[in-house]
Amino acid sequence: MMDRLDLGGLFLHFLLLWFVAIGGPSTILPDIHRYLVEVHHLLTNAEFAELYTLAQVAPGPNAMYVILIGWHLAGWQGLAATTIPMLVPASTLTLLVGHLNQRYPNAPIGQAIRRGLTPITLGLVFASATILMRAVNHNWRGYLITLLTVALVLRKSSWNPLWLFAGGALAGILGFV
Amino acid sequence: MDETELEKPNVTRFRLFLSFSRISLSSFGGAIFWARRELVERQRWITEREFIEMFTLGQLLPGPNVLNLTVMFGYRFAGWTGAAASVAGFLGWPCLVVIGMGILYQYYGALPQVQQALTGMSSVAAGLLLATVIKLATVLPRHWRPWLFGTLAFVGVGVMRWPLLWVMGALAPWAVFAAWKEQE
Numbered sequence: 001m002m003d004r005l006d007l008g009g010l011f012l013h014f015l016l017l018w019f020v021a022i023g024g025p026s027t028i029l030p031d032i033h034r035y036l037v038e039v040h041h042l043l044t045n046a047e048f049a050e051l052y053t054l055a056q057v058a059p060g061p062n063a064m065y066v067i068l069i070g071w072h073l074a075g076w077q078g079l080a081a082t083t084i085p086m087l088v089p090a091s092t093l094t095l096l097v098g099h100l101n102q103r104y105p106n107a108p109i110g111q112a113i114r115r116g117l118t119p120i121t122l123g124l125v126f127a128s129a130t131i132l133m134r135a136v137n138h139n140w141r142g143y144l145i146t147l148l149t150v151a152l153v154l155r156k157s158s159w160n161p162l163w164l165f166a167g168g169a170l171a172g173i174l175g176f177v
Numbered sequence: 178m179d180e181t182e183l184e185k186p187n188v189t190r191f192r193l194f195l196s197f198s199r200i201s202l203s204s205f206g207g208a209i210f211w212a213r214r215e216l217v218e219r220q221r222w223i224t225e226r227e228f229i230e231m232f233t234l235g236q237l238l239p240g241p242n243v244l245n246l247t248v249m250f251g252y253r254f255a256g257w258t259g260a261a262a263s264v265a266g267f268l269g270w271p272c273l274v275v276i277g278m279g280i281l282y283q284y285y286g287a288l289p290q291v292q293q294a295l296t297g298m299s300s301v302a303a304g305l306l307l308a309t310v311i312k313l314a315t316v317l318p319r320h321w322r323p324w325l326f327g328t329l330a331f332v333g334v335g336v337m338r339w340p341l342l343w344v345m346g347a348l349a350p351w352a353v354f355a356a357w358k359e360q361e
Contacts, residue, residue, distance in 0.1 A: 017342075018239055018240055020239060020341060020345045021239045024241055025241050030334045030335055034338055038338065046296075049302075051282070053299040054279075056302050058271055058274045059204055059271050060208065061244055061267070064275050067275050068275045072283070087264070090238075090245050091248060093238055094238050094240070094245045094249060097237075097238055112356040115359075116349070116357070119326040120326050123329065123335075126307075127336075129310055131335060145297060150308045153305060165301050167297075168294075170294075172296045173297070
């Protein structure tokens, strides 16, 4: 059963999320998935994965999936509810810290924060990858494509990822997955 | 800020807008590669070192890394309006592209061929994210503590599906404190 979309709630939830999104948009993917798919049933698992994928094929930063999801949920209003929160920490915290950093480079507290938070960031991105993997792959062939992608990216890092997406699309159209 | 310390090339708001438009429109699969190429190599507005410092700072702060870099860069060269012009260039165009995709998805997303292609592409997208984590994990120190924090974050958010705010609230202060003690 699909919940009614509460734009104010969506806005507040994304605002809170963007303030803890240290390490970028991939770290909040698990929580966006939890909020939209598991708690509020606004999107299905497959829709979530497809919107994420579409945004990856578009130019621009990785965060575009958040904008696309907002648009899909409620047009311009949904887009505003998910995109404006993204700009708030960037235009407050970033300017403040950028200013302080130009004044006091090499502050020990800055180094401790960076060293302490890096592993947490990695754990969160790993969580995003596994959630996405479970959302999109319904059989062993899907997992095979995912693993093949991992192997290719690790061995041929100079390849443009768009070729891999083209390969995945082709495999899908030919009925492999 | 001491104005004499920074040698500021003449960077207008319009040029900031154009440069960040170019960066975002060429960045398929990650903007950082293109940002470095435009700002350091093509325009020579900042040095390699300044770029790395700005990027690291952008990564530490919440929000999209390259967006944070965009804000800091624009602000440094042309103040508030410079930051706004840079962000408009960086987010405006991809926003339009993504809206176009959203409209197409609403009309054609249910077609079987489109569904099949998207399924295959989604498997690739998951693989790209997984590969990124593996690459980044190689820089973690060979010490049990960072791996413990990484695993706890993964289990809390990815397996138990607890809200991110709780997990970060519990783990982040502890992790920063541990790194701080280690430094002394």
